[in-house]
Amino acid sequence: MLKTAISQYQQxxxxxxxxxxxxxxxIEPKLKAAMKHGALIGGKRxxxxxxxxxxxxxxxxxxxxxxxxxxxxxIHAYSLIHDDLPAMDDxxxxxxxxxxxxxYDEATAILAGDALQxxxxxxxxxxxxxxxxxxxxxxxxxxxxxxxxSGMCGGQSIDLNATDKQIDLQSLIQLHSLKTGALIVAAVxxxxxxxxxxxxxxxxxxxxxKAIGLAFQVQDDILDITGSTEEIGKPQGxxxxxxxxxxxxxxxxxxxxxxxxxxxxxxxSALAKLPYNSQLxxxxxxxxxxxxx
Numbered sequence: 001m002l003k004t005a006i007s008q009y010q011q012x013x014x015x016x017x018x019x020x021x022x023x024x025x026x027i028e029p030k031l032k033a034a035m036k037h038g039a040l041i042g043g044k045r046x047x048x049x050x051x052x053x054x055x056x057x058x059x060x061x062x063x064x065x066x067x068x069x070x071x072x073x074x075i076h077a078y079s080l081i082h083d084d085l086p087a088m089d090d091x092x093x094x095x096x097x098x099x100x101x102x103x104y105d106e107a108t109a110i111l112a113g114d115a116l117q118x119x120x121x122x123x124x125x126x127x128x129x130x131x132x133x134x135x136x137x138x139x140x141x142x143x144x145x146x147x148x149x150s151g152m153c154g155g156q157s158i159d160l161n162a163t164d165k166q167i168d169l170q171s172l173i174q175l176h177s178l179k180t181g182a183l184i185v186a187a188v189x190x191x192x193x194x195x196x197x198x199x200x201x202x203x204x205x206x207x208x209x210k211a212i213g214l215a216f217q218v219q220d221d222i223l224d225i226t227g228s229t230e231e232i233g234k235p236q237g238x239x240x241x242x243x244x245x246x247x248x249x250x251x252x253x254x255x256x257x258x259x260x261x262x263x264x265x266x267x268x269s270a271l272a273k274l275p276y277n278s279q280l281x282x283x284x285x286x287x288x289x290x291x292x293x
Contacts, residue, residue, distance in 0.1 A: 002283040006049055009069070012062070013048040014040060016070040020123060034104045034112035035119075039077040042095040044291070046216070047072045050187035053284065054205065057276050058195030064130040067123050068139060068190040074120035075147050076183060079156075081113040088160065117147070131194060138193045146186035155179025159244070167245045173214065175245075180220075181213030204273040208281070211267035212288050218260040219289045221246040225253060260289040 017039045024032055048069035055065040084091040084099040085106065092102050101109035124140050131139075145151055155178025162175065188209035192202055225248055247256040267285045271278045 001280060002287060005053065005280055006044060006284075006287075009049045009052045010045045012052070012066070013045050013069045013073055016066050017073060020070060020074075020119060030104065031108060031111055031115065034100050034108045035115055037103055038081045038100045038109075038112050039074065039116060041077075041097050045069075045073060047076055047183055047187040049284065050184065050209070051191050053280055054188050054191035055194055057278060057281065058191060058197060060191065060194045061130055064128055064194055065191065067126070067128050068187075068194065071120040071123045071139075071143060072183065072187050072190065074116045074123065075143060075152075078113040078116040078120075079147075079152055079183075081109050081116070083156065085109060088156070120147075135193050139190055142186055142189045142193065146182040146189075151178055151182030151186070152180075155182065162245050165245070169250055172245050172247065172250060176214060176217040177210070180217040181210060184213035184216060185209040201274055204270045208267045208270040208285075211263045211270065212285055215260050215263035215267065215285075215288050218247045218256055218263065219291065221248055222253065222256050222260065223291075224248075257289075264289055 018036070021032060021036050021039065026032065051065050051069040051072060052062060055068075056062065080094060081100045083089050084094055085101055091099055093099065097103075099109070100112055104112075120143060121140055124136060124143065128136060147153065155175055158171075158175045159179055162171070167175070185206060188205050192205060197205075224246065247259060251259060264285050268282060271282055271285070
Protein backbone atom coordinates (compact mmCIF):
# COMPACT_ATOMS: atom_id res chain seq x y z
CA MET A 1 0.00 0.00 0.00
CA LEU A 2 2.68 2.52 1.02
CA LYS A 3 5.05 1.61 -1.80
CA THR A 4 2.27 2.07 -4.36
CA ALA A 5 1.17 5.40 -2.85
CA ILE A 6 4.75 6.75 -2.75
CA SER A 7 5.23 5.79 -6.41
CA GLN A 8 1.91 7.32 -7.49
CA TYR A 9 2.49 10.58 -5.64
CA GLN A 10 6.08 10.72 -6.87
CA GLN A 11 4.94 10.39 -10.48
CA UNK A 12 2.23 12.98 -9.89
CA UNK A 13 4.53 15.65 -8.47
CA UNK A 14 7.24 14.90 -11.05
CA UNK A 15 4.65 15.49 -13.77
CA UNK A 16 3.72 18.78 -12.13
CA UNK A 17 7.36 19.88 -11.81
CA UNK A 18 8.20 18.89 -15.37
CA UNK A 19 5.18 20.75 -16.69
CA UNK A 20 6.01 23.90 -14.71
CA UNK A 21 9.62 23.99 -15.93
CA UNK A 22 8.79 23.05 -19.53
CA UNK A 23 6.23 25.88 -19.62
CA UNK A 24 8.95 28.48 -18.99
CA UNK A 25 10.08 30.56 -21.94
CA UNK A 26 13.38 29.50 -23.47
CA ILE A 27 15.14 32.65 -22.29
CA GLU A 28 18.17 30.67 -21.14
CA PRO A 29 18.11 26.94 -22.06
CA LYS A 30 21.13 26.10 -19.90
CA LEU A 31 19.53 27.50 -16.76
CA LYS A 32 16.24 25.78 -17.58
CA ALA A 33 18.06 22.46 -18.04
CA ALA A 34 19.90 22.93 -14.73
CA MET A 35 16.60 23.61 -12.95
CA LYS A 36 15.16 20.42 -14.41
CA HIS A 37 18.25 18.45 -13.41
CA GLY A 38 17.99 19.68 -9.84
CA ALA A 39 14.23 19.26 -9.53
CA LEU A 40 13.88 15.89 -11.28
CA ILE A 41 17.08 14.16 -10.18
CA GLY A 42 15.06 11.55 -8.27
CA GLY A 43 14.18 10.86 -4.66
CA LYS A 44 11.16 9.60 -2.75
CA ARG A 45 9.40 13.00 -2.69
CA UNK A 46 8.79 12.83 1.07
CA UNK A 47 7.37 16.34 1.37
CA UNK A 48 4.97 16.07 -1.60
CA UNK A 49 3.93 12.66 -0.27
CA UNK A 50 2.91 14.28 3.01
CA UNK A 51 0.98 17.02 1.20
CA UNK A 52 -0.93 14.43 -0.82
CA UNK A 53 -1.40 11.78 1.87
CA UNK A 54 -2.49 14.16 4.63
CA UNK A 55 -4.66 16.13 2.22
CA UNK A 56 -6.29 12.97 0.89
CA UNK A 57 -6.95 11.82 4.45
CA UNK A 58 -8.73 15.15 5.01
CA UNK A 59 -10.78 14.61 1.81
CA UNK A 60 -9.05 17.38 -0.17
CA UNK A 61 -9.09 16.70 -3.96
CA UNK A 62 -5.63 15.89 -5.33
CA UNK A 63 -6.01 18.63 -7.93
CA UNK A 64 -6.15 21.17 -5.10
CA UNK A 65 -2.98 19.70 -3.61
CA UNK A 66 -0.88 19.58 -6.80
CA UNK A 67 0.39 23.19 -6.55
CA UNK A 68 1.31 22.71 -2.88
CA UNK A 69 3.22 19.51 -3.63
CA UNK A 70 5.06 21.10 -6.57
CA UNK A 71 5.86 24.28 -4.65
CA UNK A 72 7.34 22.54 -1.62
CA UNK A 73 9.42 20.26 -3.83
CA UNK A 74 10.75 23.33 -5.69
CA ILE A 75 11.93 24.70 -2.33
CA HIS A 76 13.45 21.37 -1.35
CA ALA A 77 15.23 21.03 -4.71
CA TYR A 78 16.63 24.56 -4.46
CA SER A 79 17.89 23.85 -0.95
CA LEU A 80 19.70 20.70 -2.10
CA ILE A 81 21.31 22.47 -5.06
CA HIS A 82 22.67 25.17 -2.76
CA ASP A 83 23.53 22.69 0.01
CA ASP A 84 25.78 20.79 -2.43
CA LEU A 85 27.76 23.90 -3.44
CA PRO A 86 31.47 24.17 -2.55
CA ALA A 87 30.70 27.01 -0.11
CA MET A 88 28.42 24.69 1.87
CA ASP A 89 28.69 20.88 1.91
CA ASP A 90 30.72 20.61 -1.33
CA UNK A 91 29.13 17.36 -2.57
CA UNK A 92 29.65 15.96 -6.05
CA UNK A 93 26.87 13.36 -5.88
CA UNK A 94 23.17 13.71 -5.17
CA UNK A 95 20.89 10.66 -5.43
CA UNK A 96 23.65 8.87 -7.32
CA UNK A 97 23.96 11.57 -10.00
CA UNK A 98 26.27 14.58 -10.42
CA UNK A 99 25.14 17.57 -8.39
CA UNK A 100 24.02 20.61 -10.39
CA UNK A 101 27.27 22.56 -9.98
CA UNK A 102 29.18 19.51 -11.22
CA UNK A 103 26.83 18.78 -14.13
CA TYR A 104 26.80 22.46 -15.14
CA ASP A 105 28.82 25.02 -13.19
CA GLU A 106 28.69 26.82 -9.86
CA ALA A 107 27.10 30.05 -11.09
CA THR A 108 24.40 28.16 -12.99
CA ALA A 109 23.69 26.04 -9.91
CA ILE A 110 23.20 29.14 -7.75
CA LEU A 111 20.82 30.64 -10.31
CA ALA A 112 18.95 27.33 -10.76
CA GLY A 113 18.35 27.20 -7.02
CA ASP A 114 17.22 30.83 -6.98
CA ALA A 115 14.84 30.24 -9.89
CA LEU A 116 13.29 27.14 -8.32
CA GLN A 117 12.78 29.02 -5.05
CA UNK A 118 10.88 31.85 -6.73
CA UNK A 119 8.96 29.39 -8.91
CA UNK A 120 7.51 27.85 -5.74
CA UNK A 121 5.75 31.06 -4.83
CA UNK A 122 4.71 31.74 -8.42
CA UNK A 123 2.97 28.34 -8.43
CA UNK A 124 1.15 29.05 -5.16
CA UNK A 125 0.05 32.51 -6.29
CA UNK A 126 -1.87 31.24 -9.32
CA UNK A 127 -5.57 30.22 -8.98
CA UNK A 128 -5.93 26.78 -7.33
CA UNK A 129 -9.06 24.66 -7.76
CA UNK A 130 -11.11 24.63 -4.57
CA UNK A 131 -8.76 26.98 -2.68
CA UNK A 132 -9.76 30.56 -1.84
CA UNK A 133 -7.51 33.63 -1.70
CA UNK A 134 -7.20 33.59 2.10
CA UNK A 135 -6.05 29.96 1.99
CA UNK A 136 -3.51 30.77 -0.72
CA UNK A 137 -2.06 33.63 1.30
CA UNK A 138 -1.78 31.31 4.31
CA UNK A 139 -0.02 28.71 2.15
CA UNK A 140 2.46 31.26 0.79
CA UNK A 141 3.18 32.59 4.29
CA UNK A 142 3.63 29.06 5.67
CA UNK A 143 6.08 28.02 2.96
CA UNK A 144 8.00 31.32 3.14
CA UNK A 145 8.50 31.06 6.90
CA UNK A 146 9.54 27.41 6.74
CA UNK A 147 12.02 28.18 3.95
CA UNK A 148 13.69 31.28 5.33
CA UNK A 149 15.45 32.69 8.37
CA SER A 150 13.04 31.11 10.88
CA GLY A 151 13.22 27.75 9.15
CA MET A 152 15.44 25.99 6.67
CA CYS A 153 17.91 28.81 5.94
CA GLY A 154 18.35 29.54 9.62
CA GLY A 155 18.99 25.87 10.30
CA GLN A 156 21.50 25.64 7.47
CA SER A 157 23.38 28.62 8.88
CA ILE A 158 23.48 27.03 12.34
CA ASP A 159 24.75 23.82 10.70
CA LEU A 160 27.55 25.64 8.87
CA ASN A 161 28.60 27.48 12.01
CA ALA A 162 28.55 24.24 14.01
CA THR A 163 30.97 22.47 11.65
CA ASP A 164 34.24 21.54 13.36
CA LYS A 165 32.61 22.23 16.73
CA GLN A 166 31.06 20.01 19.38
CA ILE A 167 27.46 21.04 20.08
CA ASP A 168 25.07 19.60 22.64
CA LEU A 169 21.99 17.52 21.90
CA GLN A 170 19.53 20.36 22.41
CA SER A 171 21.41 22.53 19.91
CA LEU A 172 21.47 19.66 17.42
CA ILE A 173 17.72 19.18 17.81
CA GLN A 174 17.15 22.90 17.20
CA LEU A 175 19.43 22.80 14.15
CA HIS A 176 17.57 19.94 12.51
CA SER A 177 14.11 21.11 13.57
CA LEU A 178 14.85 24.14 11.39
CA LYS A 179 17.04 22.76 8.62
CA THR A 180 15.08 19.56 7.92
CA GLY A 181 12.00 19.57 10.12
CA ALA A 182 10.57 22.96 9.12
CA LEU A 183 9.80 21.94 5.53
CA ILE A 184 8.35 18.60 6.64
CA VAL A 185 6.06 20.40 9.08
CA ALA A 186 5.19 22.88 6.31
CA ALA A 187 4.13 20.02 4.02
CA VAL A 188 1.62 18.92 6.63
CA UNK A 189 0.52 22.51 7.28
CA UNK A 190 -0.16 23.08 3.57
CA UNK A 191 -2.50 20.07 3.57
CA UNK A 192 -4.16 21.31 6.76
CA UNK A 193 -4.80 24.75 5.21
CA UNK A 194 -6.41 23.06 2.20
CA UNK A 195 -8.68 20.99 4.45
CA UNK A 196 -11.12 21.67 7.27
CA UNK A 197 -10.17 20.39 10.72
CA UNK A 198 -10.51 21.59 14.29
CA UNK A 199 -7.72 22.96 16.49
CA UNK A 200 -7.06 19.67 18.34
CA UNK A 201 -6.76 17.70 15.12
CA UNK A 202 -4.44 20.34 13.68
CA UNK A 203 -2.20 20.17 16.75
CA UNK A 204 -2.04 16.37 16.55
CA UNK A 205 -0.92 16.58 12.92
CA UNK A 206 1.69 19.23 13.73
CA UNK A 207 3.02 17.06 16.59
CA UNK A 208 3.20 14.13 14.15
CA UNK A 209 5.08 16.24 11.61
CA LYS A 210 7.61 17.53 14.15
CA ALA A 211 8.35 14.00 15.34
CA ILE A 212 8.86 12.52 11.88
CA GLY A 213 10.88 15.57 10.81
CA LEU A 214 13.43 14.86 13.52
CA ALA A 215 13.24 11.10 12.97
CA PHE A 216 14.02 11.65 9.28
CA GLN A 217 17.22 13.52 10.13
CA VAL A 218 18.28 11.02 12.80
CA GLN A 219 17.90 8.25 10.21
CA ASP A 220 19.90 10.29 7.69
CA ASP A 221 22.73 10.53 10.22
CA ILE A 222 22.52 6.77 10.85
CA LEU A 223 22.60 6.01 7.11
CA ASP A 224 25.70 8.19 6.73
CA ILE A 225 27.42 5.51 8.82
CA THR A 226 25.59 2.30 7.95
CA GLY A 227 24.58 2.86 4.32
CA SER A 228 26.69 2.47 1.21
CA THR A 229 27.28 5.25 -1.32
CA GLU A 230 25.06 3.35 -3.77
CA GLU A 231 22.23 3.08 -1.23
CA ILE A 232 22.20 6.65 0.02
CA GLY A 233 23.07 8.32 -3.31
CA LYS A 234 25.92 10.41 -1.92
CA PRO A 235 29.39 9.59 -0.54
CA GLN A 236 29.09 7.37 2.53
CA GLY A 237 30.55 9.02 5.63
CA UNK A 238 30.41 12.52 4.14
CA UNK A 239 29.04 14.03 7.38
CA UNK A 240 31.82 12.49 9.44
CA UNK A 241 34.43 13.59 6.92
CA UNK A 242 33.05 17.14 7.08
CA UNK A 243 33.25 16.97 10.89
CA UNK A 244 29.56 17.75 11.36
CA UNK A 245 27.71 17.13 14.61
CA UNK A 246 25.38 14.15 14.20
CA UNK A 247 23.11 12.07 16.41
CA UNK A 248 25.36 8.96 16.29
CA UNK A 249 28.33 11.15 17.20
CA UNK A 250 26.53 12.49 20.28
CA UNK A 251 24.50 9.44 21.27
CA UNK A 252 26.37 6.53 19.70
CA UNK A 253 24.85 4.45 16.89
CA UNK A 254 22.59 2.45 19.21
CA UNK A 255 21.45 5.60 21.02
CA UNK A 256 20.63 7.26 17.71
CA UNK A 257 18.62 4.24 16.59
CA UNK A 258 16.69 4.28 19.87
CA UNK A 259 16.03 7.99 19.47
CA UNK A 260 14.63 7.46 15.97
CA UNK A 261 12.35 4.70 17.24
CA UNK A 262 11.12 6.85 20.13
CA UNK A 263 10.34 9.71 17.74
CA UNK A 264 8.30 7.40 15.52
CA UNK A 265 6.36 6.21 18.56
CA UNK A 266 5.65 9.87 19.38
CA UNK A 267 4.41 10.37 15.81
CA UNK A 268 2.14 7.33 16.00
CA SER A 269 0.74 8.50 19.35
CA ALA A 270 -0.16 11.83 17.75
CA LEU A 271 -1.92 10.08 14.86
CA ALA A 272 -3.92 7.95 17.30
CA LYS A 273 -5.70 11.14 18.42
CA LEU A 274 -7.21 11.69 14.96
CA PRO A 275 -10.70 10.53 13.95
CA TYR A 276 -9.49 9.51 10.48
CA ASN A 277 -8.19 6.35 8.85
CA SER A 278 -4.49 7.11 9.10
CA GLN A 279 -3.11 3.67 8.17
CA LEU A 280 -1.12 4.99 5.19
CA UNK A 281 0.41 7.76 7.30
CA UNK A 282 1.28 5.25 10.03
CA UNK A 283 3.05 3.05 7.46
CA UNK A 284 4.92 6.09 6.25
CA UNK A 285 6.08 6.89 9.79
CA UNK A 286 7.63 3.42 10.04
CA UNK A 287 9.20 3.85 6.60
CA UNK A 288 11.07 6.94 7.81
CA UNK A 289 13.41 4.86 9.97
CA UNK A 290 13.36 1.69 7.88
CA UNK A 291 14.38 3.32 4.59
CA UNK A 292 17.78 2.70 3.11
CA UNK A 293 18.07 6.01 1.27
